[in-house]
Amino acid sequence: MDFSGDVKQAIPRPVLAFGGVGTAGPSPLLRGWREFRRSGAPVRFLCFEGGVWADVEGEAAVPLRRAFLDGRVVSEAAYGGREFLFDFLRMVRIDAGTAEEVAMGWIDDRGACFFPVPDGGRKRKRGEDELEDGASSGVEERSDESSGTVESGRVSKAARGAWGRAVRLEETDKFYQVVKKLFLSGIAPRVGGGVAITAVHKVAQGPRCRAFQLQGQLLAAARGADGGNAKFAWYGAPPADVAAAVGHGFGRTNSRVLGHRAHGDGVHLSPPQSPFASTMLANADENGEAHIVLCRVLMGRPEVIPAGSSQLHPSSDNYDSAVDNMQNPKWYVVWSKDMNTRILPEYVVSFKCPSLHQMQGSSEATSQLKKPSPVARDMFPTLLAEIQRFVPSSKLQTLQGTYNRFKKGQMKKDQFIRFLRAFIGDRVLTAVAKKLRGY
Numbered sequence: 001m002d003f004s005g006d007v008k009q010a011i012p013r014p015v016l017a018f019g020g021v022g023t024a025g026p027s028p029l030l031r032g033w034r035e036f037r038r039s040g041a042p043v044r045f046l047c048f049e050g051g052v053w054a055d056v057e058g059e060a061a062v063p064l065r066r067a068f069l070d071g072r073v074v075s076e077a078a079y080g081g082r083e084f085l086f087d088f089l090r091m092v093r094i095d096a097g098t099a100e101e102v103a104m105g106w107i108d109d110r111g112a113c114f115f116p117v118p119d120g121g122r123k124r125k126r127g128e129d130e131l132e133d134g135a136s137s138g139v140e141e142r143s144d145e146s147s148g149t150v151e152s153g154r155v156s157k158a159a160r161g162a163w164g165r166a167v168r169l170e171e172t173d174k175f176y177q178v179v180k181k182l183f184l185s186g187i188a189p190r191v192g193g194g195v196a197i198t199a200v201h202k203v204a205q206g207p208r209c210r211a212f213q214l215q216g217q218l219l220a221a222a223r224g225a226d227g228g229n230a231k232f233a234w235y236g237a238p239p240a241d242v243a244a245a246v247g248h249g250f251g252r253t254n255s256r257v258l259g260h261r262a263h264g265d266g267v268h269l270s271p272p273q274s275p276f277a278s279t280m281l282a283n284a285d286e287n288g289e290a291h292i293v294l295c296r297v298l299m300g301r302p303e304v305i306p307a308g309s310s311q312l313h314p315s316s317d318n319y320d321s322a323v324d325n326m327q328n329p330k331w332y333v334v335w336s337k338d339m340n341t342r343i344l345p346e347y348v349v350s351f352k353c354p355s356l357h358q359m360q361g362s363s364e365a366t367s368q369l370k371k372p373s374p375v376a377r378d379m380f381p382t383l384l385a386e387i388q389r390f391v392p393s394s395k396l397q398t399l400q401g402t403y404n405r406f407k408k409g410q411m412k413k414d415q416f417i418r419f420l421r422a423f424i425g426d427r428v429l430t431a432v433a434k435k436l437r438g439y
Helices: 028-038 058-069 128-133 174-191 207-223 239-247 255-261 275-279 356-362 374-390 393-407 413-424 426-437
Strands: 042-049 052-055 074-079 082-087 092-095 101-108 196-202 230-236 266-270 290-298 302-304 321-323 332-335 343-352
Touching: 042 058, 042 207, 052 207, 058 074, 101 207, 174 196, 174 275, 174 290, 174 343, 207 290, 207 343, 230 239, 230 275, 239 290, 239 343, 255 266, 266 275, 275 290, 290 332, 374 393, 374 413, 374 426, 393 413, 413 426
Parallel strands: 302 321
Antiparallel strands: 042 052, 042 101, 074 082, 082 092, 092 101, 196 343, 230 266, 230 290, 266 332, 290 343, 321 332
16 A cells, blocks of 8 residues: 555445435435525536546537526536436436436536535435445555455454444454554654554445545546545544544544644644654543544645634635645644545554653643733734734634634744734735834
8 A cells, every 4th residue: 555645546436316205304306406506607517427527518518507597407408419408406417318317516606516415315225334334445555565455344243343343454464564564654753662553443434435435526526637635644533532533423623632733623634654743632541542543535725724723614715625834744634514525534543652641741732821921912902903904804703713712822922923924924914013113
């Protein structure tokens, strides 16, 4: 397996499933209607053909766009010598000659993507979940020795441990050895020989994997061929959060553990060669074991977010995720709205490190901050009042939220100033400072 960071992603065929009678939540047609009403003017229409999302050809998109803007939920269009019916509510294209249906979607003039939800409203047959969750993830893993996929379904139920449907790998397993080498090579230089792996579990895939793969396709459709920007990365958190993420999905972000060092309120993951940063977010359980998870992550187009930011989502439709540094990132950040579709847990690494608690106590990630001095608190309200004149209304909440964290002593003064410089730029900050000084 190549854990250099980038992941080559397999492309699944989306499941067309509509009807949804008796299913929980809004019906697919109701959801389709809401999406149709919410969308801006479409600029691209795409259909899933030949295993990829392909643009509707040439002039055929013109009548589709006209029908969409006129409020019609069905439109006809012809291209490639065939006639089709496009159903915007069900998000399907129907071949007028053969009645064959394929998935379709669109991207509007704001860059927002509108594509069918995997398995939306489909009633699953009894036992189908077990069969699919035990199957391979379907995402290619490259190795110098071979290029196969992990087939966790071949492992007996007895091998499944405390991590739900995750499978405990034998120490002789090829993937155990690869994950072990990756983890130890990244953490040993920081802790010496005081760390020992106690277990490696392979997380069973299924519906989450299909959702992840579809997200990769949607990002590729919106950002270009490599738009998914898939990476390997480590996720660290307290044991309960790790168990939840592996068992049924992320329930919350781990940014609170980082405190003032968080780059927004999102799930923070460290690059594959840097597991140490994520181990600093992992607490040992009652057995003295800590756990981190090797994941696949879809970054799309990231933006740089400074430490101490309270940002909750991309600053615009031009971005999908965040990093602390574009050239040499130490953190990948996935926003909470995407954490269960753009992060795919793959392996749980359990380990013991006697010095873990001591290292966390001396780490900046958990250090206690002193509240800013009264002078600093008195100076910034005037500065912020002036800065707000230069900030779009959509960003005022982020600015105020970050200032509130500084005011409560959750962020150092130099970090807050760095945030301001990154948030509004040196030119505006200098101009405001000069004005307040009277020149």
